[in-house]
Amino acid sequence: MYLNEVYFWTSTIYQWKHLLKHDKYKEILIDSLANLTERKKIKVYGFVIMPNHVHLLWEMIEKNGKEVPHASFQKHIAHAIQSDFKINHPNVLAHFKVQEKERFYRSWQRDPLAVLIQDREKAEQKLNYMHFNPLQAHWNLCQDPRAYHYSSASFYNSSQSDFSFLSDYRERV
Numbered sequence: 001m002y003l004n005e006v007y008f009w010t011s012t013i014y015q016w017k018h019l020l021k022h023d024k025y026k027e028i029l030i031d032s033l034a035n036l037t038e039r040k041k042i043k044v045y046g047f048v049i050m051p052n053h054v055h056l057l058w059e060m061i062e063k064n065g066k067e068v069p070h071a072s073f074q075k076h077i078a079h080a081i082q083s084d085f086k087i088n089h090p091n092v093l094a095h096f097k098v099q100e101k102e103r104f105y106r107s108w109q110r111d112p113l114a115v116l117i118q119d120r121e122k123a124e125q126k127l128n129y130m131h132f133n134p135l136q137a138h139w140n141l142c143q144d145p146r147a148y149h150y151s152s153a154s155f156y157n158s159s160q161s162d163f164s165f166l167s168d169y170r171e172r173v
Helices: 023-038 069-088 090-096 120-135 153-158
Strands: 006-012 042-049 053-060 097-100 103-105 113-117
Touching: 006 069, 006 120, 023 042, 023 069, 042 120, 042 153, 053 120, 069 090, 090 097, 113 120, 120 153
Parallel strands: none
Antiparallel strands: 006 053, 006 113, 042 053, 097 103
């Protein structure tokens, strides 16, 4: 991913486990997005957090130290969730154990999908896909995209949102 380009980005939990089913883990993602936005490392134009993956329409503004912001985002979330598991759910932590040289546990699948967004039409297509993701039959998390809290759908429908880190893509793309 390049800086100052908008991407549709998908990252999946290791082995498609439903790690993000619980709101407290979704809130870790929200806090990380808010922090990186506040520090002007990223701009978030849209998102949806699903039980086993996250979709973002976002832009990397500048590196977070030596890291690209998406790496910091994933690392922060992995560490926070693993810390919670060690304290509150030690049995669950074993499901994320890996035999890798650089780590003991893996929260995310390798190689997230990053699709460069070059025009408004593609941005709208990806936002619609994200916002309707919770309605898919195998998820059935809500009946209306605006009713799913962990999404930017209500932001684009009413310009109101609980997520102050959101920016309107129409001002960028």
